[in-house]
Amino acid sequence: MRPRFKAWAKPYLDEHPEVSFSIEQLNGLPTYYLEIGAGKGNFLCNMALKFPDKLFVGIERNVTCSGITTKKIVEKAISNAKLIYADADVLLPNLNDNSVDALFLNFSDPWPKKRHHKHRLTSEKYLAQYFRILKKGGRVYFKTDNVDLFDFSLELAALSQFNVVSIDRHYNGLDPFDEMTEYEQSFREQGLPIYRLILEKL
Numbered sequence: 001m002r003p004r005f006k007a008w009a010k011p012y013l014d015e016h017p018e019v020s021f022s023i024e025q026l027n028g029l030p031t032y033y034l035e036i037g038a039g040k041g042n043f044l045c046n047m048a049l050k051f052p053d054k055l056f057v058g059i060e061r062n063v064t065c066s067g068i069t070t071k072k073i074v075e076k077a078i079s080n081a082k083l084i085y086a087d088a089d090v091l092l093p094n095l096n097d098n099s100v101d102a103l104f105l106n107f108s109d110p111w112p113k114k115r116h117h118k119h120r121l122t123s124e125k126y127l128a129q130y131f132r133i134l135k136k137g138g139r140v141y142f143k144t145d146n147v148d149l150f151d152f153s154l155e156l157a158a159l160s161q162f163n164v165v166s167i168d169r170h171y172n173g174l175d176p177f178d179e180m181t182e183y184e185q186s187f188r189e190q191g192l193p194i195y196r197l198i199l200e201k202l
């Protein structure tokens with residue numbers, strides 16, 4: 001499902017700096033919603049179109065995915081969606097405390113080997129960063145098809161400072177404050193279960 005490398009992607013990103021933000025610009029925003037691992041951008045674009053008064057910012061470290069998402073934002077002329085081509089590991093520590101309204105993790109890489117669990121986007125160090133950057137009342141919305149990653153995330157959420165708002169092992173519908181991702185569309189078409197966890201910073 002990961003796209004083949006596209007040579008046009010990096011030049012395209014360079015030609016469209018208006019779709020991106022610097023860390024300083026991000027930290028100057030009074031309100032925004034952050035997606036980590038935006039993939040090919042369907043969730044980001046559709047959320048921005050559905051909620052035109054909110055600003056959605058995606059982070060994506062794969063250059064081809066970043067190019068594809070940026071192209072969608074440009075071609076649909078979506079002014080309230082931005083895509084930052086960066087690794088969350090580099091970006092997150094530079095974000096201000098109490099600054100993000102909500103955070104979305106959609107079908108994050110499962111990293112199945114135990115020695116790689118530290119790379120999971122719901123591992124301890126990431127949850128600590130999310131707690132720091134979210135505003136009071138801010139939520140983490142996490143969706144996955146991977147039950148092992150889901151159970152791991154539940155365990156770590158219970159040890160974190162977050163309040164667990166909901167655990168859904170049969171996320172069959174789609175909440176009003178949600179949109180389908182590329183991976184999700186494929187999993188749903190195959191009839192695979194979708195798991196969803198919502199955490200809140202009280």
Ligand SMILES: C[S@@+](CC[C@H](N)C(=O)[O-])C[C@H]1O[C@@H](n2cnc3c(N)ncnc32)[C@H](O)[C@@H]1O
Pocket residue numbers: 036037038039040059060061062065086087088089106107108109181182183184
């Ligand atoms: C399995 S794909 C899911 C893509 C999309 N969210 C979806 O549901 O269709 C995971 C995506 O997260 C990105 N990713 C993983 N770790 C990341 C990180 N530390 N920073 C930024 N992007 C990351 C990957 O490059 C990949 O595009």
